[in-house]
Amino acid sequence: MKIPKRLQPLLDAHMIEDVIGQLQSGKEAEVYVVRVKGELCCAKIYKEANNRTFKQKTQYTEGRKVRGSRRARAMESSSKYGRQEREAEWQNTEVDALYHLASVGVKVPKPLGYHEGVLLLQMVTDADGNPAPRLNDVDVTAEEARAYHLDLIRESVKILCAGLIHGDLSEFNVLKAADGLVIIDLPQAIQATANNAFGLFERDLSQLAAFFGRFAPEILETNYAKEIWKFFENGKLKPDTVLTGKFEGSNRKADVRAVMSEINDAREDEMEKRGFRNK
Ligand SMILES: Nc1ncnc2c1ncn2[C@@H]1O[C@H](COP(=O)(O)OP(=O)(O)OP(=O)(O)O)[C@@H](O)[C@H]1O
Numbered sequence: 668m669k670i671p672k673r674l675q676p677l678l679d680a681h682m683i684e685d686v687i688g689q690l691q692s693g694k695e696a697e698v699y700v701v702r703v704k705g706e707l708c709c710a711k712i713y714k715e716a717n718n719r720t721f722k723q724k725t726q727y728t729e730g731r732k733v734r735g736s737r738r739a740r741a742m743e744s745s746s747k748y749g750r751q752e753r754e755a756e757w758q759n760t761e762v763d764a765l766y767h768l769a770s771v772g773v774k775v776p777k778p779l780g781y782h783e784g785v786l787l788l789q790m791v792t793d794a795d796g797n798p799a800p801r802l803n804d805v806d807v808t809a810e811e812a813r814a815y816h817l818d819l820i821r822e823s824v825k826i827l828c829a830g831l832i833h834g835d836l837s838e839f840n841v842l843k844a845a846d847g848l849v850i851i852d853l854p855q856a857i858q859a860t861a862n863n864a865f866g867l868f869e870r871d872l873s874q875l876a877a878f879f880g881r882f883a884p885e886i887l888e889t890n891y892a893k894e895i896w897k898f899f900e901n902g903k904l905k906p907d908t909v910l911t912g913k914f915e916g917s918n919r920k921a922d923v924r925a926v927m928s929e930i931n932d933a934r935e936d937e938m939e940k941r942g943f944r945n946k
């Protein structure tokens with residue numbers, strides 16, 4: 668195929684050998700299938716700052732560690748410089764998070780390099796060797812929903828033990844690979860010590876519960892976020908901490924309502940991201 672301009676520097680640097688085709692073009696990034704050392708991989712091209720919307724993103728930047736006050740000030744401002752800085756920070760966050768999480772055994776695609784605003788990463792595949800579908804695109808039985816839910820709770824705990832929160836965990840950012848689920852799309856990952864960390868963690872888990880609760884409604888009754896957070900705050904959270912999904916003092920009715928409102932918000936966000944409007 669015709670080489671996309673943004674991938675040319677990677678060909679020139681011999682980081683990729685060939686461009687096979689385009690996988691997906693979203694609002695945030697374009698994903699291509701490329702060949703690296705004879706193997707098919709993904710190249711995620713981040714869109715330029717001025718082509719992107721930064722609406723809804725500011726809450727995420729709050730939790731990042733930013734060195735240098737000029738840079739910190741710039742990130743807070745809405746000047747062009749501030750936007751570019753925020754963009755760079757956004758891209759690096761995903762690269763850093765992927766290397767870190769892959770190294771501690773979280774199921775994410777293995778990062779293979781980053782060059783000129785393009786992230787190279789292992790292609791997640793289905794049983795036929797094709798790019799794996801998103802959870803949102805596959806049929807899920809009640810039994811699978813329960814197993815996947817627990818699996819992703821476990822991965823969220825591992826991520827938290829590694830000091831991070833995904834920040835946009837949902838059925839749209841989990842792929843169903845031949846050998847299990849793989850979590851993708853981490854540009855908005857935040858430090859677990861950030862002010863708004865619990866809120867984002869709870870939202871991540873609510874989005875998962877809302878999705879899997881469609882197939883196994885009892886999942887809507889669980890409350891893992893508060894239980895996990897209590898262990899975390901007390902310095903007692905381990906990747907294999909035994910969890911019940913119950914939290915003392917939790918008000919179930921309120922929890923279900925919160926989950927239902929989360930699912931609506933998530934759906935509206937996703938529709939808006941994809942250029943649909945509700946009305
Ligand atoms: N490593 C990978 N292996 C296979 N497919 C991938 C991989 N990374 C991304 N994809 C595909 O590309 C899509 C977009 O990737 P990603 O979610 O990282 O970017 P995005 O900018 O958030 O896109 P969107 O706005 O659609 O969520 C994914 O939904 C998935 O279908």
Ligand SMILES: [Mg+2]
Nearest residue numbers: 839840851852
């Ligand atoms: Mg995505």
